Amino acid sequence: MKNFKISELVILAITILLIFVSEYYYLFEHNIEKAIFIGLWPPTILGLLIYINIKTKK
Numbered sequence: 001m002k003n004f005k006i007s008e009l010v011i012l013a014i015t016i017l018l019i020f021v022s023e024y025y026y027l028f029e030h031n032i033e034k035a036i037f038i039g040l041w042p043p044t045i046l047g048l049l050i051y052i053n054i055k056t057k058k
Helices: 006-027 032-039 041-056
Strands: none
Touching: 006 032, 006 041, 032 041
């Protein structure tokens, strides 16, 4: 955990939260379109995090 910045940990926590929100909409609200829409955010956010980390280490 020492290798992670606080901002990276916050972004990871947000992505995990978004996954749970997506599951909530899918399982309890039966709103499949909204669940898919929200479920596509975490991979995008993590992809941007990876991209930014690669660019800053050069």
